Amino acid sequence: MSDPVPLISLHDLGLCYHPRRTLFSKIDKTFWALRGLNLTIYEGEKLGIIGRNGCGKSTLMRVLAGIYAPDEGRIVFHRPDCHVELLSIGVGFEGNLSGAENAVLNGMLMGKSRRHMRARLATIKDFSGLGDFFDWPVSTYSSGMMTRLGFSTAMEVDPDVLLIDEVLGVGDAEFLAKSEAAVQAKFQSDRTVVLISHDPGIITAICNRAVWLDRGKILATGTAQEVSEYYRSKQNLGVA
Amino acid sequence: MADRIGKINRYKDIIFYRTVAGIKSEARQNYLGYLWFMLEPLLSTAVFYFALTQVTGRGGPDYVAFLLLGTLSWQWFEGSVTAAASSIREKYATLIQFDLPKFIFPMVTVLVNSWKFFVTYAVLLALMPLLGLAPNWRYLELVPVLLIQLGFILGLAFPLALWVTLSNDLKVIMSSSFRLMFFLSGIIFNSEKVPESLRTAFYANPMAVLVESCRDIVLRNQTPNLHRLAYAAGVALLLLVVGLLQLRLMDKRLLKMIHV
Numbered sequence: 001m002s003d004p005v006p007l008i009s010l011h012d013l014g015l016c017y018h019p020r021r022t023l024f025s026k027i028d029k030t031f032w033a034l035r036g037l038n039l040t041i042y043e044g045e046k047l048g049i050i051g052r053n054g055c056g057k058s059t060l061m062r063v064l065a066g067i068y069a070p071d072e073g074r075i076v077f078h079r080p081d082c083h084v085e086l087l088s089i090g091v092g093f094e095g096n097l098s099g100a101e102n103a104v105l106n107g108m109l110m111g112k113s114r115r116h117m118r119a120r121l122a123t124i125k126d127f128s129g130l131g132d133f134f135d136w137p138v139s140t141y142s143s144g145m146m147t148r149l150g151f152s153t154a155m156e157v158d159p160d161v162l163l164i165d166e167v168l169g170v171g172d173a174e175f176l177a178k179s180e181a182a183v184q185a186k187f188q189s190d191r192t193v194v195l196i197s198h199d200p201g202i203i204t205a206i207c208n209r210a211v212w213l214d215r216g217k218i219l220a221t222g223t224a225q226e227v228s229e230y231y232r233s234k235q236n237l238g239v240a
Numbered sequence: 241m242a243d244r245i246g247k248i249n250r251y252k253d254i255i256f257y258r259t260v261a262g263i264k265s266e267a268r269q270n271y272l273g274y275l276w277f278m279l280e281p282l283l284s285t286a287v288f289y290f291a292l293t294q295v296t297g298r299g300g301p302d303y304v305a306f307l308l309l310g311t312l313s314w315q316w317f318e319g320s321v322t323a324a325a326s327s328i329r330e331k332y333a334t335l336i337q338f339d340l341p342k343f344i345f346p347m348v349t350v351l352v353n354s355w356k357f358f359v360t361y362a363v364l365l366a367l368m369p370l371l372g373l374a375p376n377w378r379y380l381e382l383v384p385v386l387l388i389q390l391g392f393i394l395g396l397a398f399p400l401a402l403w404v405t406l407s408n409d410l411k412v413i414m415s416s417s418f419r420l421m422f423f424l425s426g427i428i429f430n431s432e433k434v435p436e437s438l439r440t441a442f443y444a445n446p447m448a449v450l451v452e453s454c455r456d457i458v459l460r461n462q463t464p465n466l467h468r469l470a471y472a473a474g475v476a477l478l479l480l481v482v483g484l485l486q487l488r489l490m491d492k493r494l495l496k497m498i499h500v
Binding site: 015017018062065066067068069080081085086088091092094095096097101104105108109110111112113114 | 243246249250253254257258260261264265333334335336337338339340491492493495496497
């Protein structure tokens with residue numbers, strides 16, 4: 001890649017939660033899940049976000065996906081029609097609709113048109129390996145079959161920026177290999193991918209750049225290798 | 241612009257699919273689903289009929305049809321608004337995953353309920369000859385009246401879905417308010433019983449206007465009062481606009497507020 005083209009930039013971004021007050025708790029506290037965040041995501045890069053539980057990773061994903069608006073600072077999309085989507089598997093399925101209908105509905109939830117999804121039904125059916133069950137109501141599926149359908153659908157959605165939260169491969173041994181390979185393929189293509197994980201090993205293996213997020217702030221930015229090593233060393237020392 | 245149209249098209253498709261799913265689910269999950277929906281107004285009609293004719297000695301010709309029309313409209317209204325009010329909260333898991341406008345789920349809930357209502361209403365109209373009322377072309381006038389009621393239902397469903405998401409306590413207040421409104425909407429009594437001095441206040445409630453309009457058409461074969469209907473349509477429209485604006489304003493903040 002010659003000159004990196006910025007796709008999304010965060011400027012001094014902050015997001016806070018206000019724990020609900022009840023009759024018995026008088027504390028009025030604001031909890032900043034993210035604060036003073038400056039980050040640019042470049043076109044085609046594979047960015048890893050590393051951090052412990054509760055460091056703000058998931059909140060950051062929701063801000064990027066447009067589910068939450070920041071309370072402070074700005075998020076700028078450098079392309080107006082930039083489609084960012086969280087990889088989700090089987091969320092929002094309707095038990096009474098068939099696998100095929102759910103694939104279309106799920107794709108629409110993820111920002112694609114009905115036509116786009118209908119054109120890809122054969123591929124989804126094929127990849128999922130569900131066979132005739134594809135036309136059965138999803139309520140008759142086992143959880144494994146549900147995962148297969150959800151994953152196969154998500155793989156056909158093709159957003160400009162794919163956000164992945166921990167999940168890489170899913171399903172039984174046979175499907176796990178297939179799904180892992182599919183995700184890897186997304187990483188090898190020129191698509192922009194943001195992966196969050198608490199495992200530096202995975203980040204080093206598939207990302208080219210990484211960010212260490214801790215308590216809503218960025219502690220380090222650099223190549224995946226550098227950040228992972230830094231993260232590991234600090235973890236061992238018990239600093240972070 | 242093209243992007244906007246594409247989005248609206250997508251939302252329309254999502255609403256359509258979800259509504260179909262909801263209707264199918266009602267039919268499959270509950271073997272007697274539709275039958276129950278028809279039985280409920282019949283049962284409450286029977287109760288009111290007994291209480292009002294035998295106990296208080298009211299009634300008159302067409303009283304059964306009168307009660308049926310009232311209870312059915314009311315059930316559509318109350319059932320839809322109540323169910324829609326908790327729809328955002330119930331779909332939290334889906335909404336937290338996708339960037340979707342929050343009006344989608346209340347709207348789907350209302351549409352599923354409305355479908356059941358329209359089926360039942362059609363059956364009721366078909367049965368009118370059994371109650372001694374000849375069918376007539378004026379039934380077509382029911383279409384705009386019921387559309388105004390649909391608008392009114394959605395107009396209440398949107399803001400209530402938002403507020404119930406923020407505070408569950410509101411549900412209790414809501415059900416008491418419905419009970420009060422039921423008695424103020426003329427479901428079980430004729431609006432002629434309302435004293436002249438209170439008529440204006442009585443008709444300030446769009447449900448009273450809508451229920452009476454349906455009865456004008458079906459029972460009395462006369463065109464409903466258009467001024468009052470226009471007023472009801474105005475209230476519905478105002479509520480719809482305010483409700484949608486509120487949901488839009490809170491779109492990216494609502495889920496965060498119930499997150500913790």
